Amino acid sequence: MVFVAGIDVGGKSTKVIILDDARKVRGQAVVKTRPDFPALAREALDIALKQAGLKASDLSYIATTGFGRYNVPFRDNQITEITCVARGAAFLFPKTHSVLDIGAQSTRAVRVAEDGKVRDFRTNDKCAAGAGGFVERAAKYLEVNIDDVGELSVQADKPQTISSVCAVLAESEIINHVSAGESVQNILRGVHNSLASRAMALMKRAGLEDEITFAGGVARQKGMVQALEQALKRKVNVSAEPEMIGALGAALLGLRRLEKIRHDGHEAATKEEPRVA
Amino acid sequence: MANEKAHPAIEALISKYREVVEGSPLEYTADWKAKHPGVKLVGCYPLYTPVEIIHAGGMLPVAVIGGGNRLEIAHADSRFQSFVCSIVKSTLELGLTGQLKILDGIVFHSICDPARNLASVFTRNFPDLMVEYIHFPQNLTSRHAVSYLAAEYRRVKASYEKLVGRPIDNEALCQSIRVYNEQRGLLRDLYRLRSQSPQNLSTVETYILTRIGTFLPPEEHIAILKEAIAAASRRDERLKDRIKVVLEGSFCEQPPLELIEGLEAAGCYILDDDFLLGWRWFSQDVAVEGDPIQNLARAYLDRSVYSGVKHDTREPKAKHLVDKVRETGASAVVILAAKFCEPALFDYALYRRALEAEGIPHLYLEFEEKMWIFDKARTEVETFVESMLFD
Numbered sequence: 001m002v003f004v005a006g007i008d009v010g011g012k013s014t015k016v017i018i019l020d021d022a023r024k025v026r027g028q029a030v031v032k033t034r035p036d037f038p039a040l041a042r043e044a045l046d047i048a049l050k051q052a053g054l055k056a057s058d059l060s061y062i063a064t065t066g067f068g069r070y071n072v073p074f075r076d077n078q079i080t081e082i083t084c085v086a087r088g089a090a091f092l093f094p095k096t097h098s099v100l101d102i103g104a105q106s107t108r109a110v111r112v113a114e115d116g117k118v119r120d121f122r123t124n125d126k127c128a129a130g131a132g133g134f135v136e137r138a139a140k141y142l143e144v145n146i147d148d149v150g151e152l153s154v155q156a157d158k159p160q161t162i163s164s165v166c167a168v169l170a171e172s173e174i175i176n177h178v179s180a181g182e183s184v185q186n187i188l189r190g191v192h193n194s195l196a197s198r199a200m201a202l203m204k205r206a207g208l209e210d211e212i213t214f215a216g217g218v219a220r221q222k223g224m225v226q227a228l229e230q231a232l233k234r235k236v237n238v239s240a241e242p243e244m245i246g247a248l249g250a251a252l253l254g255l256r257r258l259e260k261i262r263h264d265g266h267e268a269a270t271k272e273e274p275r276v277a
Numbered sequence: 278m279a280n281e282k283a284h285p286a287i288e289a290l291i292s293k294y295r296e297v298v299e300g301s302p303l304e305y306t307a308d309w310k311a312k313h314p315g316v317k318l319v320g321c322y323p324l325y326t327p328v329e330i331i332h333a334g335g336m337l338p339v340a341v342i343g344g345g346n347r348l349e350i351a352h353a354d355s356r357f358q359s360f361v362c363s364i365v366k367s368t369l370e371l372g373l374t375g376q377l378k379i380l381d382g383i384v385f386h387s388i389c390d391p392a393r394n395l396a397s398v399f400t401r402n403f404p405d406l407m408v409e410y411i412h413f414p415q416n417l418t419s420r421h422a423v424s425y426l427a428a429e430y431r432r433v434k435a436s437y438e439k440l441v442g443r444p445i446d447n448e449a450l451c452q453s454i455r456v457y458n459e460q461r462g463l464l465r466d467l468y469r470l471r472s473q474s475p476q477n478l479s480t481v482e483t484y485i486l487t488r489i490g491t492f493l494p495p496e497e498h499i500a501i502l503k504e505a506i507a508a509a510s511r512r513d514e515r516l517k518d519r520i521k522v523v524l525e526g527s528f529c530e531q532p533p534l535e536l537i538e539g540l541e542a543a544g545c546y547i548l549d550d551d552f553l554l555g556w557r558w559f560s561q562d563v564a565v566e567g568d569p570i571q572n573l574a575r576a577y578l579d580r581s582v583y584s585g586v587k588h589d590t591r592e593p594k595a596k597h598l599v600d601k602v603r604e605t606g607a608s609a610v611v612i613l614a615a616k617f618c619e620p621a622l623f624d625y626a627l628y629r630r631a632l633e634a635e636g637i638p639h640l641y642l643e644f645e646e647k648m649w650i651f652d653k654a655r656t657e658v659e660t661f662v663e664s665m666l667f668d
Contacts, residue, residue, distance in 0.1 A: 067652065082660040083667065106653075118664040123653060253667065 003054055004061040004258060006251030007041050008081065008244075009033065009068030011105035012132070012217065014040055015247040016048040018059070019255055023091070027052030028244060037071035063254030065246050067105070079253050081246050082108050082121050088249030089213040090116030093237040097209035100199055100228070100236070101246070102218035104132045107199060109206040116249075122206040130198045132218040138174055138191045142184050149188055153223020156189030158182075163194075170194065189223055196227035203232075213237040215245040287508035290501065291482055294489045299345065299534060302492045303371065306339050307379045309492075317441060320383035322368065322392060323529040324555040324586055325413065327573050329457055329563075330434050331384075332495065333449040334441040340491030340556065341383060343367040344376075346533045346647045356398065357391070362617040363646045364530035365391040372403055382407035382440055384433070387415075388529065388586035389620055407440050409433055417578050417589050426574035434570065450569035458562040460495045463502040465557070468549065470509055472605050475521070475546035477512035481537045487553050488531075517546075520665050521607045524550040525598055525628065528584045530615035532644045539655045540611065544662035548605040551584065558582050585620030594624060595631030602637055609665065610639040611658070615646070638665060 002021040008014065010033060018027040029047035034040055041064070049056060062075045069078040081101070089099040090112055099110040107124040124130035139146045160177045162170050170191075177187045195218070203212075212232065218224050219242035229236055239245065297305045310318055319331045320341035328338040344350075344367035353369040371377050383406055385396035396410045412429055414422040438444050464487055471478040486505050490498040524540070528551045540547065563576040583589065583597045602610060610632055614621035625641060632639045640661040642654055 079663060079667075080656050080660040082656065083663040117667070118660060121657070121660060123657060125653075256667075 002060050002255075002258065003052070003058050004063070004251050004254040005045060005048065005059050006084070006247040006249065006254055007045060007062065007064045007066075007072055007075070008084070008247035008250060009037055009041060009064065009066040009072065010081075010103055010243075010246070011067060012103070013243065014044045014066070014068070015244050016041075016044045017244060017247040017251045018048050018052045018054065019248075019251040021255065021259075023252065023255065025248070027054065028241075028247075030243070033068070037068045038073050041068075041072040042074070061254040061258040063250040063257070065250040076254065077257060079250055082110055082123070083118055084246045084249030084253060085215050086110045086112045086118045086121075086249065087116040087252050088245035088247075089215055089237075090114075091248065091252055092239050092245065093211060093213045095211045096213040096237065098203060098206070098212045099215055100203055100212065101215040102132055102195070102199065102224075103216045103243075103246075104136070107131050107202060107216075109199070109203040111207040111209060120206050122202050124198070124202060130195070130202075132216065134170070134195060135191055135218060135221065135224070137171065138188065141171060141174055142178070142187060144184060144188070150221030150223050150225075152185045153188040153192050153221065154226060156183070156185040156223070158186050159193055160186045160190035161193075162187075162190045189227065192221070192224045192227035193231070195224065196231040199228060200231045208232075210234065211237055213239075213245075215239075215242045217243040219243075287505050290505070291485050294485050295534065297492075298485055298488050300347070301345075301376075302340075302488075303376050303379065306492050309337075310379050317381040318379055319437070319440075320377060320380040321555070322383065322385045322395070323364075324388050324584060325386060325558055325577060325581060326384055326411070326555060327430055327433070327577075328495075328556075329450060329453040329569070329573060330430065330445065331437060332456065333453040334437045334443075334445045336381070336437065336441060337494055339380075340553075341368055341371070341377070341380075342491065342529075342531055342553075343646045344371050345531075346649060348647070350647070360617050361391045362530055362615050364615070365395050367646060368395065369398060369402075372399060372406075377403070377406070380406060382409060382437070384409040384411065386411040387413050389618075392529075407436070409436055413577070413587075415588060417587075418591060422578055423571065423574050426577060427568075427571050430570045430574055447569055451565050454563050454565050454569055454572065456495050456499070458559075458565070460490060460499050460502070461557050461559055462562065463499060463506065464490070466506055467502060467509075468557075470506060472548045474512075474516075475548060476514040476516045478509045479538075480524075480541055480547040480550065481534055482509075484534070484537055484550075484552055487556065491553065491556050518666070519544045519546045520609055520662050521546045521548050521605070522609045522611050523548055523598070523602050523605060523607045524552075524611045524613055526585070526612045526614035526618075526621045526625070527552055527644070528554040528621070529586070530618060530644075530646050532613060532615075532646065533648055533651075536644055536648060536651050536654060539651045540613075540658055543655050543658035544666070545611065545658060547611075548607045549601055551582075554582060554584050585618070585624045593627070593631075595627045598628055599631055599635050599637065602635075608638070609661070610637055611661075612639060612641045614641070614643055616643050 006017045016029040027048040029044045031044040064072045064075040064078045065081045065084040085101040089096045101108045111120040214236045317336040331338040343364035352373040353366040400408045471483045559580045561580045564572040
């Protein structure tokens with residue numbers, strides 16, 4: 001049996017998925033991202049390998065993605081998070097035509113073809129107001145555990161408006177809402193609504209088509225899913241582990257590449273020479 | 278890399294000028310002026326300056342194309358709105374910080390509203406600098422367009438005669454046209470070479486070799502181009518698994534070299550581009566027989582390359598882009614437009630429609646000359662490449 005790994009070195013966490021050639025998940029891991037990416041990726045991979053009952057030498061292909069994709073020296077190839085999230089989402093929800101991926105540092109809207117190939121995409125500007133980091137900062141300020149944000153946001157009865165396009169200014173708005181005695185629930189829902197409105201604009205620029213799959217760690221927050229569905233006026237697909245979709249896509253693309261290489265009868269080769277020896 | 282070792286001169290030359298381009302071409306020009314006392318310098322704002330008239334007067338035309346990504350904008354921000362493009366602000370910043378004092382004159386023309394107003398801002402702020410402005414004809418099909426532009430060029434020539442203190446005769450003008458014809462012919466050869474074998478001449482190399490022509494005397498640039506073309510022709514690199522693209526949109530403001538390199542490293546061979554268009558703006562030689570001013574005016578109307586700031590109703594602009602893709606054999610287009618560049622953004626609407634109709638994939642990217650982080654652009658290009666390479 002053939003095994004491949006997809007490693008997603010993201011801004012907040014590093015995720016690993018190990019697949020077999022029947023495209024069944026055999027092992028997975030999530031480790032908080034920290035400096036020394038080679039050691040970090042190795043640690044995350046070892047956890048996933050242990051869960052799968054495999055050794056590193058059992059892996060036939062390792063594909064990396066995420067902002068640290070070039071910093072994993074033992075990779076076979078690196079693929080952008082946009083290509084990976086599209087492939088992963090289409091695998092989980094085959095009728096997916098649009099994907100929204102909100103990670104800690106960036107947001108991507110992708111329009112995909114039937115087979116999960118990228119047709120068009122847009123990414124947010126270098127701006128914290130458009131990504132998961134914004135929710136984290138708001139949660140920190142409101143002294144709420146990030147894992148509770150989703151549930152609290154759903155309980156809002158009078159969502160507050162966060163209108164600023166800048167995360168720093170939005171924090172001032174949050175302070176004003178706190179001073180005015182607004183509930184944490186209503187403020188958090190305002191944060192989610194603000195993020196959803198930005199995400200919708202990005203998705204419209206990439207081209208919005210049903211079905212929509214919501215990926216990335218922020219998709220775990222129920223209030224965010226609700227805000228997005230209200231903004232888009234339609235239901236969105238959310239998997240049980242939306243933050244793993246990028247790593248899953250990397251593993252799927254790695255497996256596809258391996259199959260092609262073996263079919264064509266030549267050795268694995270990177271698109272370009274790896275920049276890390 | 279054996280070929281590179283075999284021709285070290287060209288690599289050393291490009292490396293030397295890369296430092297100048299990334300540092301300050303104006304400092305280089307200041308050193309040049311110190312070694313050539315008496316020669317007057319005229320700054321040329323993009324895009325279509327008739328450099329022959331300046332050169333024929335014994336002056337050196339030098340490009341004023343922004344401040345690159347190492348210039349801190351401290352003063353110009355208070356003069357312009359936040360939605361004005363970077364090149365306008367950085368050009369004013371260069372003036373306000375005294376870096377344009379080496380210039381004896383500067384010339385602007387009607388390319389967009391901010392550029393047009395920049396001429397007035399310069400006139401008010403720098404009274405010692407001779408600021409000239411060329412009004413190009415907007416209606417290229419009018420039978421009066423040539424005579425109008427010729428009259429405009431004669432007015433500009435009179436202005437430069439005053440600056441240099443002597444008349445600029447037809448013989449000198451014809452000789453300057455010959456010199457710039459040769460320079461532009463070599464630039465066309467350089468572009469052809471890169472288009473035919475992009476593995477042997479990178480876009481960043483092509484860019485540097487073109488860019489130095491914006492501040493070196495044309496005669497010196499011609500010698501460098503001849504040497505570079507000969508050396509690049511001898512290279513024999515392996516063609517890599519990359520997609521071939523045409524790049525469009527950066528005709529005025531110039532992207533940092535790292536961004537150009539990033540596009541290539543992300544998996545693109547750029548077969549044609551519109552960088553530094555103003556210094557290679559004739560698709561054919563300018564005629565040398567007859568009245569040189571009339572020839573220059575006619576060349577602008579009939580032989581100048583298309584751009585976002587020239588409105589030629591005789592042929593749709595998007596057709597030029599589609600033709601360029603077909604002629605070079607590219608499989609996609611990268612639109613690399615400067616942030617807040619109205620002409621480029623207006624054109625994108627036309628280009629997008631035409632490219633989609635022709636089934637040519639394209640990627641839209643925005644840049645600013647003062648840009649330090651290239652990850653986002655690189656990721657977008659990589660994704661675009663992957664969407665074409667991965668099945």
